[in-house]
Amino acid sequence: MHLCPFIRLWLSLCAVVAVAMPSAAAPFNFQSLQEKAKTLAASEYKAPPALPHVLVDLNYDQYRAIKTSKGGTLWADRDSPFQIEFMHAGYRFTKPVKMNLLNADTREPSPLKFEKKYFDYSKLVVHHPINEEEIHGFAGFRIRHPLEGGKENFDEIGSFLGASYFRLLGKGQRYGISARGLAINSVLDDYNEEFPDFIEYWLVEPKPADKFLEFYALLDSPSVAGAFRFEIHPGDVTVSKIQVSLYFRKYNPSVGLAPLTSMFWFGENHKERPFGDWRPEVHDSDGLLVKTEGQNTVWRPLYNHHAIRNSWLDATKLQGFGLFQRDREYVHYQDLSNPQHQAPSTWIKPTGDLSAWSTGSIRLIELPTDNEAMDNIVTFFQPKESPQAGESLHYSYDLVWELAGEKDLSPNHVTSTRIGKLKPYPGTRRFVVDFEGPDLNKLPADAPIFAEITSSENGYITENQCFKNVHTGGWRIEFKLDSDKKSPHPVELRCTLKHPTTKKPLSETWSYQWTH
CATH class of the missing domain: 2.60.40.10 (Immunoglobulins)
Known part of the structure; x- marks a missing residue:
């Protein structure tokens, strides 16, 4: 068939336009993140790009001098129930994290490039200039939401910062305990501990009526890559609903699911007030609660010993576990600057398919410390059989941050x-x-x-x-x-x-x- 020159020219132009027009990004969801993590795990681990020396060499005071700029808070210019403040890379946070935004309707991702406009450097004194072209991400982010005051008062309700660590707050709570995405080979002889990193986030832009914040995280380490989906439901009790898929590059003897990290310096179970401190007790948590099927509930008070203590508590058919701050009496702490009686308790409740939680132990690690600056308590669920290289693990759980509901889990x-x-x-x-x-x-x-x-x-x-x-x-x-x-x-x-x-x-x- 012969085409006239005009038609041939028109078809050629259409082909050129089709090539030139960029294709729309595919909608992002948990399944696409799972595929991304699975593909990542099939390749060799690559460390994140290095930060400029001017940021790596920042001391504590210099790092704290970097503030969020006026206008640098994400979603503050719209009717949004949540706001995000980004944290600058540097000091101890030397692994830059990528950020993306997700349209709530189309789920179309758009990268959020690091820019100095998000930060105020007016109080920072350094010898070399900070070049934003050399910085390939942020350290993490804070979440703000009207919790304590009116609709216009956006309180900090959580932060995701450093490796896979994060902290959340409910109403009337003050920071204490931290959570992690995953623990690998924690305090094991002959094995180095790994601290997997959240290397990329996808934040869903909230609508005015949204009651929770949704976002996704990609985890990576030499041993494992993983996909995480978070829903943060703030309130008197703040609940984080977490869905996880892990893909293992290699075998590790200890894989800790839903890790919690806290501080216990001393409490009423010490025979005398140690270390010359003036306060009666100093701790962010005072015990571990474990509940298994059949309402078998175990309470393990925490202790700061002169040597490392490891405990394994049976968790067959686990119903839940958590680190609690049961003692809510201010007079037992007497600390005005650090109100530890308001530190949240955390409770982890397995949800969905419970097969990953069916057999295993709750491992409790108590490290010795001579000060309150160290988070010396670690606990997590350790499956009876650790995944082999090439295997995957899928699970979900609710992580509850509360002040007053602990007694409901174990009334007597x-x-x-x-x-x-x-x-x-x-x-x-x-x-x-x-x-x-x-x-x-x-x-x-x-x-x-x-x-x-x-x-x-x-x-x-x-x-x-x-x-x-x-x-x-x-x-x-x-x-x-x-x-x-x-x-x-x-x-x-x-x-x-x-x-x-x-x-x-x-x-x-x-x-x-x-x-x-």
Whole structure:
């Protein structure tokens, strides 16, 4: 068939225009991020680009001198329930993170390039200029939302900064505990710990009526790449709904899901106020709660020992776990500048397909510290079988940040643990454990109730006493522990209040690890 010259010219022009016109970006969703992570895991790990020396060499005061500029807050110029403040790379945050925006309707991604316009450098004193062309990302971001005051008062409710660390807040809370995306080989002999990084984010532009902030994160490390989807629901209780897909480059003996990191310097379970500090207690969390199927609930008070302590608590058919700040009395802390009685408790509840959470342990790591600047407490769920190279792992969970709801998870619970020396017997310790709760407190002093206390073989229990605490309405348990100093292992203790006839538990189980 012969075409006239005019038609041939028209078709040629159409072809040129078609080539010249850029194709629309494909809609972004969790499935496309999964494919991106899977492809990344199939390739060799590449470290992120280096920062200029002027940023790497910043000290603490210099880094804090960099502020968000006027007009540098994302979505502040529109009717948005959320705002984002970006954090500058530098100081300890030397791995630049890419940012993207997602249109709420089309899900079309658009890269957000680093620009100096987001920051105010007027208070920063450095010897060399900062060249934005040499910076390929941000350190992280803060989330702002009207929480404490009116609609115009945007409070900081969370931050994502450093490796895969993040912190969130509910109403009336102050920063304390942190969460992580993933923990790899934490405190293991013969293995180096990995700290996977969130290397790229996709922020969904919120609409005026939105009740939650949605965004996505790509995780990467020498061992694993991963896709994360976050929904942040702020309020009196702030809930982060998290969906995860991990793709492993290699095997690691310890893979920690939903890690939490906190600080415990000293509390009421220390025999005396240590380190010469003037405060009665200093901690962001005071215990670990683990709940498994059948309402088996275990409370493990935290402790700062002179050596590293590792614990594995059975988590078969896990219902949830978390680090709590149960002690909410200001007078127990006496700290005006750091109100630790307002530090949030966190609760992790597995959701969706529970197969990844079906068998494993909650691992608790307690590192020694002589100051409050160190987050020395780590806990996470460790699956019984670690994924092999080439395998994937898919799971989801809710991460709850709260002040007042902890008691609902375990109504009849431990309120304090105290330990004393007996001078004539240096190897003996007296333990005093208090329980309270609606069911326990209503029982009369002559109620049929007893404390079932067990010890590992290197410990011996004597003088088990259980009686009503007339001052609190709860119940107090006192006992003595004699332990074998020659044993290289700590003494594992457990105590549950029970009915003497039915043997039915009347409380959660107090669990403790004693080491000389």
